[in-house]
Amino acid sequence: MTGLKKIAxxxxxxxxxxxxxxxxxxxxxxxxxxxxxxxxxxxxxxxFMLDHLEGEPxxxxxxxxxxxxxxxxxxxDPAGYARMKxxxxxxxxxxxxxxxxxxxxYNISGESIIRQFTYGMAKYQSHFPEINFTTYATExxxxxxxxxxxxxxxxxxxxxxxxxxxxxxxxxxxxxxxFLNWEGPDGTAILTVPRYANEAFEKNxxxxxxxxxxxxxxxxxxxxxGIMNPVGMCYQDAGWKNGPWIGTGEQVxxxxxxxxxxxxxxxxxxxxxxxxxxxxxxxxLVNLMWGSQVLQRIAQQVRQAENRILQxxxxxxMAFMDHGFVPDGKRLDEAWRTLMMAQHHDSWIVPYNKLHxxxxxxxxxxxxxxxxLNIADQLIQQANASYATSTRSTNSQLGYIRVYNTLxxxxxxxxxxxxPADVDDVTVWTGKQQVLPAHCYQTDLGKxxxxxAEVNGFGYATYQLxxxxxIKPGQSKSGxxxxxxxxxxxxxxxxxxxxxxxxxxxxxxxxxxxLIAKYAKHKEFAAQDGGYRMGxxxxxxxxxxxxxxxxxxxxxFTVVQDDGLKTTVKITGNINGxxxxxxxxxxxxxxxxxxxxxxxxxxxxxxxxxKQQQKWTDNRRAFTDDRYKLKVMFPSTIKHGGIAKNxxxxxxxxxxxxxxxxxxxxxxxxVVLNWVDLFDENSQYGLAVMTDHTGSYVHGKEFPxxxxxxxxxxxxxxxxxxxxxxxxxxxxxxxxxxxxxIARIADRSNAWNEPLLAYYYPNxxxxxxxxxxxxxxxxxxxALQLDHGQLSLRLFNTSNKQAASTVAIKFPATxxxxxxxxxxxxxxxxxxxxxxxxxxxxxxxPKFGIRTFQINK
Numbered sequence: 001m002t003g004l005k006k007i008a009x010x011x012x013x014x015x016x017x018x019x020x021x022x023x024x025x026x027x028x029x030x031x032x033x034x035x036x037x038x039x040x041x042x043x044x045x046x047x048f049m050l051d052h053l054e055g056e057p058x059x060x061x062x063x064x065x066x067x068x069x070x071x072x073x074x075x076x077d078p079a080g081y082a083r084m085k086x087x088x089x090x091x092x093x094x095x096x097x098x099x100x101x102x103x104x105x106y107n108i109s110g111e112s113i114i115r116q117f118t119y120g121m122a123k124y125q126s127h128f129p130e131i132n133f134t135t136y137a138t139e140x141x142x143x144x145x146x147x148x149x150x151x152x153x154x155x156x157x158x159x160x161x162x163x164x165x166x167x168x169x170x171x172x173x174x175x176x177x178x179f180l181n182w183e184g185p186d187g188t189a190i191l192t193v194p195r196y197a198n199e200a201f202e203k204n205x206x207x208x209x210x211x212x213x214x215x216x217x218x219x220x221x222x223x224x225x226g227i228m229n230p231v232g233m234c235y236q237d238a239g240w241k242n243g244p245w246i247g248t249g250e251q252v253x254x255x256x257x258x259x260x261x262x263x264x265x266x267x268x269x270x271x272x273x274x275x276x277x278x279x280x281x282x283x284x285l286v287n288l289m290w291g292s293q294v295l296q297r298i299a300q301q302v303r304q305a306e307n308r309i310l311q312x313x314x315x316x317x318m319a320f321m322d323h324g325f326v327p328d329g330k331r332l333d334e335a336w337r338t339l340m341m342a343q344h345h346d347s348w349i350v351p352y353n354k355l356h357x358x359x360x361x362x363x364x365x366x367x368x369x370x371x372x373l374n375i376a377d378q379l380i381q382q383a384n385a386s387y388a389t390s391t392r393s394t395n396s397q398l399g400y401i402r403v404y405n406t407l408x409x410x411x412x413x414x415x416x417x418x419x420p421a422d423v424d425d426v427t428v429w430t431g432k433q434q435v436l437p438a439h440c441y442q443t444d445l446g447k448x449x450x451x452x453a454e455v456n457g458f459g460y461a462t463y464q465l466x467x468x469x470x471i472k473p474g475q476s477k478s479g480x481x482x483x484x485x486x487x488x489x490x491x492x493x494x495x496x497x498x499x500x501x502x503x504x505x506x507x508x509x510x511x512x513x514x515l516i517a518k519y520a521k522h523k524e525f526a527a528q529d530g531g532y533r534m535g536x537x538x539x540x541x542x543x544x545x546x547x548x549x550x551x552x553x554x555x556x557f558t559v560v561q562d563d564g565l566k567t568t569v570k571i572t573g574n575i576n577g578x579x580x581x582x583x584x585x586x587x588x589x590x591x592x593x594x595x596x597x598x599x600x601x602x603x604x605x606x607x608x609x610x611k612q613q614q615k616w617t618d619n620r621r622a623f624t625d626d627r628y629k630l631k632v633m634f635p636s637t638i639k640h641g642g643i644a645k646n647x648x649x650x651x652x653x654x655x656x657x658x659x660x661x662x663x664x665x666x667x668x669x670x671v672v673l674n675w676v677d678l679f680d681e682n683s684q685y686g687l688a689v690m691t692d693h694t695g696s697y698v699h700g701k702e703f704p705x706x707x708x709x710x711x712x713x714x715x716x717x718x719x720x721x722x723x724x725x726x727x728x729x730x731x732x733x734x735x736x737x738x739x740x741x742i743a744r745i746a747d748r749s750n751a752w753n754e755p756l757l758a759y760y761y762p763n764x765x766x767x768x769x770x771x772x773x774x775x776x777x778x779x780x781x782x783a784l785q786l787d788h789g790q791l792s793l794r795l796f797n798t799s800n801k802q803a804a805s806t807v808a809i810k811f812p813a814t815x816x817x818x819x820x821x822x823x824x825x826x827x828x829x830x831x832x833x834x835x836x837x838x839x840x841x842x843x844x845x846p847k848f849g850i851r852t853f854q855i856n857k
Contacts, residue, residue, distance in 0.1 A: 027219050028231040028259040028268075031059065031245045032096070034139035034166075035238030036066025038355065039102070039346050045238045046073055046080035050087055056248045060260045064097040064138055064235055067123035074127070088128035094260035096137040096160075098124045100337070101344040104169070105144040106284055106671060107299070107694045108343050109306050110648035110796070110850070111783050113144070114821060115336050116343070117154050121822070134158060135261040139166045139235035140345055145281045146649035146848065148184035153821035153850075158265045159192045161279075162199070164212035165234045168716060169349045170286030170667055171209065172279075174199050178227045178268075181276045185650045186797075186849040191270055193261075194277070198225040206617050206664040214246040214256050229268045231259070281645075281652040285667040290696035291607075291629045291711035292721035294351045294362050296729065298342070299693035301369040305339045305376070307753045312376035313785040314406040315757070316383045318460070320786050321771050321811045325386040327379055327786055335375035338368035352719045380757070389763045398423055398465035400766060403758045405455040407750055408774045408781045412454045414566055414587045417758040419447040425468040430454075431768055436463070437565050450566065452588065453756055458781060459770035482564035484586065493557040493569055497586055500593070504557065509550035510571035510582065511535045517735040519591065525687055525735045527635035532704050535582075537575055537597070539630030539710065542622075543606045548576035564588065575630075578602050592690075592732050592748060597632065597709070599727040605712060607723075609662065612714035622713060623721075625662045626670065626698045629711045632731065635704035636687050638680045643699055644740045645676040646749065649796060650848050651740065658700030672697045674749045678705045683739040690752055692730040707731060746798040750780060769810070776805035779843075782850060791855040797845035808840040815856045816841060829853070 033049065035041045053059060074081045087093050100120035105113050121133060136151050137160035151159060159182060161172040172195045182192040195209065198221040202208035210218040211232040222230030234245045246252055259267070289295045312335070316327035342365040346353065351362040359367075387402065399420075405411050419426070419440070428436045428451045438451035455461040486494050492513065493504040503514040511533035515526040526534040538549035555573035560583070562568075571582040583596040607630050612622035622628075643654035659670035672689075676697045679686035689697075691707055698706040709729060715721045732752060736743035772781065778799035785792050791811070797803045818826040831839040845851055 024228055025223055026229050027222070027254060027256045028229060028264055029214060029246055029256050030062055030137070030231060030233045030259055030261050030264065032062030032064065032094075032235045033238045034064040034235040036069040036102070037072045038066055038068070038341065038344060039238075041065065041069050041238045043073070043077050043080075046077055046084055048241070050080070050083050052243050053087065053092060056244055058258055059244045059248065060092045060094070060258045060263065062094045062096045062137055062235065062260055064102065065238065066102060067098060067100055067120045070124070070127040085128060088131050091263065092260065094135065094262050095124065095131055095133060096135050096261055097142070098133055099142075100340040102138070102140075102142060103340075103343040104140070104286070104345050104348060105142050105147065106281065106286065106647060107348065107673070108302065108648065110146065111310060111794075112306055112339070112343060113150060113648055116340055117150065117821070119333070119336060119340060121154065135160065135265060137162075137233075137261050139163060141167070141170045141172060141284065141286050142345060143172065143284050144648045144650070145279060145284070145652065146184050146186070146647070148182055148190040149186050149188035149649070149850065150821065151190055152188050155820075155822045155824070157191065158261065159190050160233070160261055161192055161194045162209070162211055162233050164199075164209040164232065166207060167209065168207045169288055169345075170284070171195065173283040173285055175279075175283070176275060176277055177225060178229060179270045179274050181274050183276050183278045184848075186846045189276060191265065191274065193231060193264075196222065196225065196227060196230070198222060198227075201665055206619055214253055216254060219254055231264055232256075281647045281650060281671075282655060282669045284669055286669060286671065287624055287667045288348055289623060289711065289715045289721055290626065291708040292715060293710065293712070293723055293725070293727065294721060295348065296693060296695065298347060298351060298362060298365050299695060300729070301365060302339070302342050303693050303753075305342065305369040305372040308373055308376040309335050309339060310783060311406045311754055311757065312379040313783060314458075314781070315380050315404055317784040317786055317791060318404065318458075318771055319383040319386050320791070321809075322769065323386065325383060327383065329786070331375050331379060332785075335372045335379075339372040342368040342372075350717060384759050384761075387764055388761055389765060398426055398467070400465065400761045400764045401428065401449070401463040401758055402460050402761060402764060403453040403455050403463070403756050404460045405458060405756055406754050406781075407747075408457040408772065408779065409747055409751070409777065410456050411751060411756060412452060412589060413751070413756050414450060414590070415453045415756050415758040416448055416450050417760055418445065419449050419760055421446060423447065423465070426465040427468055429464045429466055431462065431766060439563055439565060440468075452565065453758065455756060456768070456770035457774065458772040458784075459768070461768045462764060462766050464766060483562060484564065484567040485559050485562045485569060487557070491557075495567060495569065495584070495586060497567070497588060499589070499591060500586065502584075502593075504569070504571065504584070505533070505551075506557065507554050508533055509536065509553060509573050510555040510557070511551050515735065520685065520735060520737045523637070523685055523735070525636050525638070525685075527637055527704070530635055532633050532635040534634055534636065535595075536633045537580065537599075537630065537709065538633060539607045540609060540628040541576055541605060542608055542610050542628075542713070550575045550580065575599070576605075578605070591736070592734050592752065595731050595733065597727070597729050597731070599710070601723045601726060604723045607710055607712045614714070614718055616714055616716065616718045619663045619665055621662065621664060623711055623715045624664075624667070625660055626696050626708045627660060627703065630709045631698055631706035632709055633704050633706040634678075634687060634689060634733070636678065638678050638685055638687060641678050641680045641686075643676060643678060643705070645672055645697070646674050646746060648673070649850060651746065651800060658703065659696075659698050660700060670696045670698065672707070674753065675745055676705065677740040677745055679739050684737065686736050686738070686740060686743060688734040688736060688740065688743070688745045688748070690732040690734070690749055741800055744777070747777070747780070771810050773808040773838075774805050776803045778803045779805050779845065789857075791857075792852060793855060794850060794852045795843060795845065797847060797849045800847045802844065802846050804842065804844045806840050806842055808834055808838045809855065810836065810838050811855065812837070812857060813839055813855045817854045819852050819854050821852060
C-alpha cells in the first residue's frame with residue numbers, strides 16, 4: 001500500500017470513527033418541581049403537572065416536594081390527589097428528595113439528617129406506598145460530606161450534585177465528567193452525576209450554572225470534555241406556569257431528550273472505570289447570612305432543640321431498660337416534626353419571608369423549637385417521675401439527686417439542680433458514703449445546689465442529701481477558703497487553679513494576656529506579640545469607616561463566684577460605646593473554659609465590609625468576607641498550623657489557605673457546626689473553639705482563628721439584616737496536646753451539648769446504674785430510642801480510624817439485629833453473657849461510620 005493510500009485509509013477510519021462517536025452523543029434534560037405547602041405549592045399545581053404529563057408523552061419530571069404537602073392536597077384537592085396516587089406508580093415521575101423539610105444538611109446534626117429522611121420517607125409512603133426512592137437530587141445545595149453512607153443505608157442507589165438554577169446559597173465545586181463515585185468519609189460510595197468540571201457559572205448571573213437551560217454552548221462544552229451523554233437540569237418552583245421547561249416537540253432544540261434522574265442512571269452505562277471523588281465538606285461551597293442576628297438566633301434555637309430531644313429519647317430509653325417505662329411516642333414524633341420544620345432550608349436562607357400572613361419564617365422557627373423543647377422537657381419529666389418511689393430507700397429526710405449521663409463516656413462534671421424551698425443548706429453524699437464539695441445558694445428562681453457529679457457512661461448516679469456539715473463548700477479542713485482569683489497591681493485579673501493560669505488585661509478590654517495550660521507542659525497559648533489579643537471582640541463599623549475593638553477600652557472585673565470548685569469572672573466593657581459583658585468560667589478539674597458573651601447594642605449599627613446597596617445580586621458582596629464582621633478572635637502561639645472542623649458524621653482537616661472571599665463565584669466553605677480546632681504543624685498542640693450555633697469562622701496565614709459574631713446590613717434578596725436586640729452567644733475554649741482526635745475534641749463537644757442532667761427526688765432508689773458500656777472510647781451513642789417496642793441503638797465512630805468495640809448492655813434482651821437506616825435487617829448478632837446480668841456483642845465501625853442495632857426484649 002502506497003503512502004498516499006495509507007493516509008487516505010486512515011482519514012476514512014478517523015471520519016467513520018468520528019461519525020460513530022457523534023452518533024453516540026445524546027443530551028438529556030431533567031425537569032421537575034421543588035416546593036411544598038410551607039415553601040410554595042399552590043393547590044392547582046398537582047392538576048397542572050399531571051395534565052402536562054398526560055398531554056406530553058415525552059415529558060418526565062422529578063419531584064422535590066415537602067411530604068406534608070400531600071396531607072393538604074388530599075383534603076383540599078381530592079381529585080388531584082387521587083390522580084397523583086396513580087401517577088406515583090409511573091416511571092415518568094421520580095421522587096428525588098423525601099426529607100421532611102428539605103434541609104441544607106451541612107448545618108444540622110447527623111442525627112437530625114437521619115430523622116429528616118426517616119420521617120419524610122414514612123410520610124411519603126403513607127400516601128404513595130408503592131414508590132421507591134432511588135436517586136437523591138435537589139434544587140438547592142442540600143448536601144454534606146457524609147451523605148453517601150446515609151443515602152445507601154436508606155436504599156438510594158444514585159445521587160446528583162447539580163443545582164443549576166438555584167445557587168443563591170452556594171453550589172458544589174465543579175469536578176469530573178459524566179459519572180463519578182462520590183465517596184464519603186467512612187468509605188461508602190454512591191454513583192453520582194456531579195456538577196461537571198466544564199459546568200461554568202451562567203454569565204451575568206449569581207444563582208445559575210450553564211446546565212440550567214438547553215443551550216448549544218453548554219452541550220458543546222460537555223462533548224469537548226468527553227461527556228457523551230451530558231445532562232442538564234431545572235427543578236422549577238412549584239407555582240411556575242411554564243410547564244415543560246425546554247418546551248415540547250419541535251420546540252426542544254439540540255436533539256435533547258427529557259429524562260428522570262433514575263431513568264438516566266439506568267439507561268446510560270457508567271462503565272467500569274468510574275473515577276472516585278472523596279468529596280469533602282470544603283467542596284460544598286455554601287454561604288448564608290452568617291453573623292446576622294436573625295440567623296444566629298435561628299441556629300441557636302435549632303441547636304438547643306436538637307440537643308434536648310436526643311437527651312429526652314435517651315432518658316426515656318433508660319427508664320424502659322430499667323423498669324419498662326414506655327415514652328409517649330406520638331409526642332416524641334411531634335417534637336421531631338417541629339424541629340425538622342425549623343431546619344427547613346427556607347428557614348435559613350429567607351428568614352424574613354412570610355410563611356403566611358401572620359408569621360415570618362424566623363417567628364415560626366421560634367415557635368417550632370419552643371414546642372420541641374417543651375415536649376422534650378415533658379418527656380424527660382415523665383421518665384423521671386417513673387423512677388420515683390413512695391418510700392425512701394434510706395433514712396434520708398432531705399431527698400436525693402439523680403444525675404443522668406446520656407453519653408457513653410464516664411464523666412465527672414459540675415451540675416446544677418433546683419431544690420424545694422423547704423430544703424435548707426445541704427451536703428451531698430455518694431452511695432459509698434463519701435461527702436462531696438457542694439455550693440447551695442438562692443436565686444430569683446429558687447434555691448440552687450451545685451456540685452461535681454461523677455457518672456459512668458450511659459447511666460445515672462444517685463446522691464443523698466444530708467444536713468450541712470460544719471465545713472462549708474470550697475473550704476479546706478482548716479476553714480480557709482481557697483481563692484482562684486486575684487488581682488495584680490495594675491488591676492489585671494489572674495485566675496489560677498490546678499489546670500490553668502489565666503491573666504485578663506484590664507486596660508485592653510479584658511482580653512486574655514496569658515493562657516498557660518499546666519496540664520500541657522505549661523505551654524503558653526495566648527499570643528504574646530502581634531496586633532491582636534486572645535478574646536478580642538472586633539469588627540468594621542462601615543458607617544464610620546473604621547475598625548473598633550473591645551481592647552480599645554478598659555474594663556471592670558467582678559468576681560461572681562470563687563469557691564474553689566467553680567470560678568466565674570464578669571468582664572464589663574464597651575466596643576465603640578456599646579456595652580458588653582463577658583463571663584469566663586472555670587470548673588475544678590475541667591479543661592474546658594466556658595465563655596458567655598452579651599453585647600447591648602445601642603441601636604442598629606452597620607457592621608461589615610461596606611454598606612451593601614440595593615444591588616445585592618452583584619457578584620461582589622459586602623456580607624461575605626467575615627474579616628470585617630464582628631468577631632471573637634483567638635490569636636495564639638500555635639504557628640503555621642492547620643484547621644480541623646466537624647461536620648455531620650465527619651471531621652474535615654482543612655485544605656484552605658484562608659477563608660477570605662468577597663464574591664459569590666469565589667465562595668469558600670468556612671462553616672463551623674460545633675467546633676473548629678487549630679493545631680500546629682507537628683500536631684503537638686491545639687486550641688479547640690466550640691460554639692453554641694452553626695455559623696462561620698475566620699482564619700488565614702496572618703489572621704487568627706476567629707468566630708463570626710455579628711453582621712448588620714443588606715443581604716440576600718435585598719433584606720436589611722438588622723440588629724434588633726442584644727447579642728448573646730456562648731463559646732468555649734479547650735487548649736490541648738496532640739491533635740483533635742487524640743485530645744477527644746469530638747467527645748468534649750458532645751459533653752458540652754449533652755450536659756449531665758440532675759433532678760431532685762423526695763424519694764428514689766439509692767443506686768447507680770450503667771446501662772450500656774462501650775470498650776472503645778472512640779465510639780459514641782448517637783441515638784437510643786424506643787421504636788415500636790424495640791430499642792434502637794445507633795453508634796457513631798467519632799474517630800478518623802477504624803474502631804472495634806465490645807458493647808455490653810444491662811437489659812434482659814432476647815435477640816439483636818443490625819439494621820440499615822431504612823429498617824432492612826442485615827442479620828442477627830449473637831450475644832455473649834457477662835457478669836451482673838449483662839449481655840455483650842462486638843461491633844466494628846469504619847472511621848466516621850454509623851451502625852444501627854435493634855434490641856428485642
